[in-house]
Amino acid sequence: MKKRKAKYTDEPIGKLKIVKDFLPSPKDLVLKEETTKITLSLTKTSVDFFKSEAEKHHTHYQTMIRALIDSYTSHYLR
Numbered sequence: 001m002k003k004r005k006a007k008y009t010d011e012p013i014g015k016l017k018i019v020k021d022f023l024p025s026p027k028d029l030v031l032k033e034e035t036t037k038i039t040l041s042l043t044k045t046s047v048d049f050f051k052s053e054a055e056k057h058h059t060h061y062q063t064m065i066r067a068l069i070d071s072y073t074s075h076y077l078r
Contacts, residue, residue: 022075026053029067 042065050061057064 016031
């Protein structure tokens with residue numbers, strides 16, 4: 001499959017809506033639940049951030065990423 005290149009223009013993007021910051025802090029991303037294995041490609045910057053935060057809080061970075069996604073899901077399921 002061929003990648004499409006994004007075309008950007010210097011035009012107004014329309015009416016903006018400010019969304020309340022509902023994401024938890026990194027220390028709140030340490031929970032245990034049943035999981036399903038998937039393959040996911042993330043940027044090196046994101047992975048490095050989570051690895052660093054996980055080390056500070058003595059947990060695994062994958063657990064923190066999973067909790068972040070779970071928090072996002074819970075917010076939109078309401």
